Amino acid sequence: MGRNPVTWLGSPTFPRAARTALGDTQLRTNLRKATTTIRAKRARAVAELADWERLRRAGEAIKNDVLANLDTYLVRLEEAVTARGGVVHWARDAEEANRIVFDLARAKGADEVVKVKSMATAEIGLNEYLRARGVRPVETDLAELIVQLGNDRPSHILVPAIHRNRSEIKEIFSRAMAEPPDSDDPRVLAEAARRHLRRRFLSAKVAVSGANFAVADTGSVVVVESEGNGRMCLTLPETLITVMGIEKLVPTWRDLEVFLQLLPRSSTAERMNPYTSVWTGVTPGDGPGEFHLVLLDNGRTATLADEVGRQALRCIRCSACLNVCPVYERTGGQAYGSVYPGPIGAILAPQLAGDMTDKQAASLPYASSLCGACYEVCPVRINIPEALTHLRARAVEARPKHTAEALAMSSAGWVFRDPRRYEAAQRAGSLSRFLAGSDGTIKRLPWPGSKWTSTRDVPAVPKESFRMWWRRNRG
């Protein structure tokens, strides 16, 4: 399962990948159930806070400040981490980051690493990289474990196995575990996973984690989770390696306060998440004796250069936008072909991939009806519809100028620029009445209109447009 950074190598364009998902009844049922439940819960959790809008604006402002002064804050973070006994590594791209982690693991003689909460490592394909070199990565987050044991790909930011139901999970566990679960009761499944992981935690010398936030002032790294497995990863092994996107910084602990309110309510609809772990460098005799922080660029500084597109870097990966997205609800996350699915994936993945001539990446900004539900819920007010149309414009620029679509668009533009041409087109269009049945609707149009009429009737263009009527009666 090779893949390039950010988007999975060989993924079909969104419309083609969506086709498979749309035909999968079980998938559609699983997704609808999961997203409808979490949507309602999120709305309730958010409604509890009278100052939610102000919190969102605060979150937006802090992140904008971080992005505007990223260089300063990163240096401050590096100094603080180093002063507390940690080591900071800078990785320009996936290859560099993977190599840093692998070299560290090898230096410790580890043939297995335990992992927790890391989208960044999924983004760079660390698991594949390590496995190819004889180091076994073990995911410890329950949902990620399900994906890993099922030889599957993630389909959600927070719940990577959202597309699986209980009986499918039992199946996967039964095939992969020494002590398989004997029912599909969630508690039994969780217990089976716990037993499966416990041995790993106790024997692992090296852990790899992600980070939700890092506080520049003190060099503290923060992981927010629900299961507590992160805590095991962060404390038991001798060496801890954290891989983090460079945009995950916040300047101070006061800023962190804002996000610790925004994140849990937006993601799991909880007032507070069950486990919040914070670690700062190393403490002799307590926890890992070595701490490495890998700061990952991988397309982020290039994204930062795009004035409209850069707002995607404010994302705190809460997944609220996925849960409200009507497109995501129908297609699931894998159709987006990257570790970042849904609305945020549609604007982040193509930017990180940095290549709009790539057909798959360029199809992502079109994977939206621009309904705006994502913008409405985003805790850091990322104007996703704005970014989508902006990236569509970039995709159009990158495409050859003589596609059927470009020609249709420019001739429509030519018609709309002049009212006389426009009226002539209306008259010509009313010829479509010949295509219409006795009920005045058209059942079948030639391509590309056939994409419409395969499931929808279309009214025939009336004999008289409004402007003709106006001229006749009022002109």
Next chain:
Amino acid sequence: MTAARKPRVALFATCLADTLYPETAKAVLRLLERLGCEVDFPLGQTCCGQMHYNTGYRDEALPLARRYAEVFDGYDYVVAPSGSCAGMVREIHPGLCGPSSAVERTYELSEFLVDVLGVTDVGAYFPHKVTYHPTCHSLRMLGVGDRPLRLLREVRGLELVELPQAEQCCGFGGTFALKNAETSTAMLADKMRCVQHTGAQVLTAGDNSCLMHIGGGLSRLRTGVRAVHLAEILASTEEHPWVATP
């Protein structure tokens, strides 16, 4: 609004209503005149450029935004029977070609009726069972809120039934309906199921585009449910009741 002078309103029919749904534009005209406005239809108007803009063809959208500012300059108000086009004008045009008085005075129909004219009872009569779909751009881009519902509640003879999952997108999305036709259709199917669940005879909304999509699906399935623009319901009276156009 002063009693002395009738407000001069320019009707921005939108290219879709002008060309495909002239009855909607006629309804807006009748309605606004009935409420005491002086209505003009500047013939220089064409399209707000939304299709081009949203598909990524900004160079094509720009001259259309400029044309809009020119053509609608000098009126007290510009009124459009579309949350989507009014949203395009108010939210996007300024970024494309700068602010203009035309843009600042552009209103979606229900906003204009409730906020500017200050009416919710427009004297309409429509004896049918109706359900209302709040189209995404009306709802989220413009924030028309419950204005359409307040208008509908005052219509005599009309039985208003609530649409389940009303705020879910119908799957139209402009060129999305062609580029991602299958996903669009899946969203449409769910929307139609909700519409049929209400038992309404008529589905209404403030946007012909979404109505064309949902109505096209309802027609294909021969559900008998008709898609009717809000303007046509509000224009309908006992003397001049709404009649279904073929």
